[in-house]
Amino acid sequence: MADPEIKSYAPHHESQSAAVTESRPAKAVLMIVTFAFLGIFLLLPLIVVFNEAFAKGLSAYTEALTNPDTRSAIHLTLLVAAISVPLNVVFGISAAWAIAKFEFKGKAFLTTLIDLPFSVSPVISGLVYVLLFGAQGLLGAWLKAHGIVILFAVPGIVLATIFVTFPFVARELIPLMQEQGNGDEEAALSLGANGWQAFWYVTLPNVKWGLLYGVLLCNARAMGEFGAVSVVSGHIRGLTNTMPLHVEILYNEYNAAAAFAVASLLAGLALVTLVLKTLLEMRYGAELAATRGH
Amino acid sequence: MTTAPAKAGWRFRQPSVIPGFGLTLGFSLAYLTLIILIPLSGLVWRSAALGWADFWAIATDRRTINALEISFGTAFIAAAVNVVFGTIVAWVLVRYNFPGRRIVDAMVDLPFALPTAVAGIALTTLYAPNGWLGSLLAPLGIKVAYTPLGIVIALIFIGLPFVVRTVQPIMEEIDKEVEEVAATLGANRFQTIARVLLPGLAPAIVTGFALAFARGVGEYGSVIFIAGNLPYKSEIAPLLIVIRLEEYNYAAATAIAAIMLALSFVMLLVINLVQTWSRKRYG
Numbered sequence: 001m002a003d004p005e006i007k008s009y010a011p012h013h014e015s016q017s018a019a020v021t022e023s024r025p026a027k028a029v030l031m032i033v034t035f036a037f038l039g040i041f042l043l044l045p046l047i048v049v050f051n052e053a054f055a056k057g058l059s060a061y062t063e064a065l066t067n068p069d070t071r072s073a074i075h076l077t078l079l080v081a082a083i084s085v086p087l088n089v090v091f092g093i094s095a096a097w098a099i100a101k102f103e104f105k106g107k108a109f110l111t112t113l114i115d116l117p118f119s120v121s122p123v124i125s126g127l128v129y130v131l132l133f134g135a136q137g138l139l140g141a142w143l144k145a146h147g148i149v150i151l152f153a154v155p156g157i158v159l160a161t162i163f164v165t166f167p168f169v170a171r172e173l174i175p176l177m178q179e180q181g182n183g184d185e186e187a188a189l190s191l192g193a194n195g196w197q198a199f200w201y202v203t204l205p206n207v208k209w210g211l212l213y214g215v216l217l218c219n220a221r222a223m224g225e226f227g228a229v230s231v232v233s234g235h236i237r238g239l240t241n242t243m244p245l246h247v248e249i250l251y252n253e254y255n256a257a258a259a260f261a262v263a264s265l266l267a268g269l270a271l272v273t274l275v276l277k278t279l280l281e282m283r284y285g286a287e288l289a290a291t292r293g294h
Numbered sequence: 295m296t297t298a299p300a301k302a303g304w305r306f307r308q309p310s311v312i313p314g315f316g317l318t319l320g321f322s323l324a325y326l327t328l329i330i331l332i333p334l335s336g337l338v339w340r341s342a343a344l345g346w347a348d349f350w351a352i353a354t355d356r357r358t359i360n361a362l363e364i365s366f367g368t369a370f371i372a373a374a375v376n377v378v379f380g381t382i383v384a385w386v387l388v389r390y391n392f393p394g395r396r397i398v399d400a401m402v403d404l405p406f407a408l409p410t411a412v413a414g415i416a417l418t419t420l421y422a423p424n425g426w427l428g429s430l431l432a433p434l435g436i437k438v439a440y441t442p443l444g445i446v447i448a449l450i451f452i453g454l455p456f457v458v459r460t461v462q463p464i465m466e467e468i469d470k471e472v473e474e475v476a477a478t479l480g481a482n483r484f485q486t487i488a489r490v491l492l493p494g495l496a497p498a499i500v501t502g503f504a505l506a507f508a509r510g511v512g513e514y515g516s517v518i519f520i521a522g523n524l525p526y527k528s529e530i531a532p533l534l535i536v537i538r539l540e541e542y543n544y545a546a547a548t549a550i551a552a553i554m555l556a557l558s559f560v561m562l563l564v565i566n567l568v569q570t571w572s573r574k575r576y577g
Contacts, residue, residue, distance in 0.1 A: 020473040022483055027390065034386040034398075037379045041451050042404050044426065045416035052419060091325045098319035104307035110322075116330060119558060121512025123532035124551045127539065128333035131340050136544050138336055162329055185312055195313035217406070224409025226515035231536060244411040244515070251415050251519065260419075263412040270407035277407075278400040 049267045052260035064250075064261035072238045073246035073262070079154070080229075080242060081222040084161040088218055089211070092169025096207075097199070100177035101185070111174065117166045125163045126231025129156055152234030157242065160228040165218045172214030176207055176288065209284040213277065220273040224266055341552035344545055352549040357525055358534065362553065365531040368442055369510030372449030373457075373503050380457030380506075381499060387458070388465040402458050405451055410515025417448055418520040440522030445530065448516040453506030460502035464495055496572045504565040508558055 022030065054061055064070060095114060099107055117125065131137050133150040143150060150156045184206060188198040204211075226244040233240045241249065243262055250259035281288065307315065341349065352358060387399050405413065421428045421438040428439055438444050468491065476486040492499075514532040521528045529537075531554055538547040 020470060020477055020486075021389070026483070030382055030386055031390060031392065033379070034383050038383065038398065038401060040427070041447075041454065042401055044420055045413060045451065046404065046408075048416045048420050048426070049412060052416075091322060094318040094325075095322040097314060098322055101312050102307055102310055102315050102319075104315075104319070110326075113326060113330070116334075119508055119512075119562065120334075121514065121532050121551075121554060123514050123535050124337070124512070124555065127535060127547060127551050128337050130539060131544065131548065132333050132336050134544070136542070138339075159329070163333070166329060182310070182312055189311055189313075198312075199314070220407050224407075224412070226409060226411040227513075227532065230514075231539065244409045247409075247411050247415065248519075256415075256419070259415060263409075263415060266409045266412050270404065270409070270412075273407045274400050274403055277403065278396070282396075 046267060049260055049263050052256060053264035055260075056257040060257055061261050061264075064258035065265070067258070069238050069241070070246060070258075070262055073241045073243045074265070076154070076157070076241065077223050077243040080158050080161050081219055083158050084165060084222050085215060085219050087162060088165055089169050089215060091166070092173050092214060093211070095170045096173035096177050097203075099174050100180075101182055114170050114174075115167050117163055122164055122225065122227030123231055126160045126228040129159055129163075129232050151232055152236065152240060154240070156232040157229050157240060160232045161222050161225055164225050164228045165221045168218035168221065169211065169214035172210050172217070172288075173207055176210040177203070180206055209280055209287050213280050213288055216273055216276055216280075220270060223269060337548060337551060337555075340544070340548045344549060348545060349549050349552075352546045353553055355546075357529070358531075358546075358550055358553075360526045361529050361531040361534040361550070362557070364442060364445065364527075364529065365511050365554075366557065368445040368530075369449055369453075369507050369513075372446050372453055372510050373507040375446070375450050376453045376457045376506050377499055377503050380454055380502060381461055381495070383454075384458045384462040384465055388462060402455050405453075405455050410452070410513070411519075413451055414448065414516040414519035417451060417516065418444070421447060421520065439520055440524075440528070442521075442528050444520035444522065445517050445528060448520050449506075449510040449513060452513050452516055453510050456505040456509060457499070457502035460505060461495060461498045464498040468494065493572075493575075497569050500565060500569050500572065504562060508562060511554065511558060 021027070095110075098104075099111060130151060132139055133143060133156065134140050135144070137151075150159070184202045185198045188202045189195070193201070223242075224244055225242075226248070229242055230245055230248070233242065233245055235241060235245060235249065237249065243266055247259050247262050247266070250256075250262065344352075383402065387395065387402075418439055419425050421431075421444060423429065423432050423437070423439070425439070431438060436443075438447055472490060472494075473486050476490045477483075481489070512532060514530070514536075517530055518533055521530060521533075523529050523533060531550060535547045535550050535554075538544075538550065
């Protein structure tokens with residue numbers, strides 16, 4: 001906003017406002033480019049998912065979703081998310097507490113390390129576990145001797161999912177808690193609260209929306225992860241197939257309608273995630289961490 | 295507070311009345327080490343154990359080189375396209391008011407939220423020769439699905455929010471007075487944007503490019519469906535890793551992964567330098 005006093009000295013209001021915004025035709029062109037680009041690259045793929053899912057009618061759709069293999073894929077996806085998301089929440093809170101509430105050497109380096117999984121290809125995230133736990137892996141022989149199965153089974157899928165969703169909660173909470181400072185906790189402690197009470201009754205309510213935001217993104221990625229899980233899963237139908245992997249199998253079997261039916265559930269999850277995320281940003285934008293994006 | 299500050303010496307952390315430092319830092323480090331650091335160092339250790347001759351043979355294999363070229367090349371093109379259109383999208387979202395702006399803004403995050411496999415099959419269906427867009431492009435002689443162009447399309451989808459979400463907050467912070475000054479000094483709108491606004495946005499644009507590029511290089515799920523996956527032609531590096539793994543060729547998978555990681559780090563380093571330079575220059 002320009003200072004009104006200065007503005008009153010401007011000889012031509014009209015020409016000035018024209019100079020700080022684009023001409024009408026330029027504006028129109030930019031808007032059309034934006035809508036065309038987003039329409040083609042974002043909206044059309046989304047429409048295709050639902051269009052193809054219902055291409056063979058509602059009964060084919062429900063049949064695809066009630067198929068035993070599909071149901072076991074849904075169960076596995078929910079199970080994996082139910083294990084990996086809470087673990088990353090505990091880690092995120094713990095890391096944010098250590099990093100935001102204290103000053104210590106190597107803090108910046110630790111923060112960088114937490115972001116590391118985002119710069120690693122999902123395939124490599126899966127590969128590292130194969131190298132560790134696979135038959136030719138570092139621990140492979142030992143695991144086999146003790147009858148412990150990690151790879152091509154649920155534990156491997158959970159580990160790979162934890163790896164790729166590792167930073168979500170932490171990177172949401174760290175800047176938020178840093179911004180809020182230590183004042184509230186110090187007040188609580190001086191009033192006789194112990195550390196746990198200060199966390200539970202002071203810190204947690206302060207960061208709850210940021211935490212929910214992080215959980216939302218973490219969960220979306222956990223349920224939708226493909227590359228990393230694909231490498232460690234072994235693709236055993238009905239046993240180690242998550243929903244995204246099941247989509248791939250159905251699609252490669254030329255069963256497009258069923259593939260898109262399962263995909264429509266995942267797309268629905270993505271839409272719900274986006275709606276909740278937008279609502280959180282609208283309602284609690286000021287309370288959420290300023291640093292968004294991934 | 296009666297904390298006696300130690301006068302001399304190195305101190306790991308500043309004193310604080312808040313408890314829980316040992317517990318939270320200890321747990322965080324243990325979890326980080328177990329989940330991320332040990333597995334990743336396993337990769338480094340395995341590729342180091344390969345020996346130089348073996349490593350070189352895999353690295354200079356025609357198929358490896360082509361896959362890396364395709365991955366880095368398509369990711370570069372897609373990131374460049376996203377820089378242009380992402381900046382326009384961000385500008386429209388920040389500066390213009392139109393009905394449904396909030397919804398359009400929310401939609402930009404779709405690629406973050408939509409599982410990559412879903413994006414992959416949707417884009418393939420869209421651009422296949424009989425698909426909605428593919429059938430429009432086919433008469434023009436443009437083949438998208440099952441060609442490197444398809445890879446670029448998938449990576450544009452994946453990378454778009456990185457550019458928009460990096461540039462958008464910086465655009466929101468632009469002081470309108472700067473533009474008014476430029477206009478009063480006789481600059482036309484184009485000059486104001488090109489000479490005044492864009493230099494200020496450059497660091498954010500470079501960062502957005504780097505994030506989209508890095509993500510594109512490693513992307514797997516959305517690409518493998520649309521790429522066609524022809525060796526030497528449309529086979530991306532992450533897919534080659536998977537193929538080598540399925541052949542139980544751990545050595546080759548490890549070597550390609552190590553090369554990808556190293557190249558990505560070099561790239562991010564270079565981009566970091568460019569960013570520091572442009573920040574110094576345009577402050």
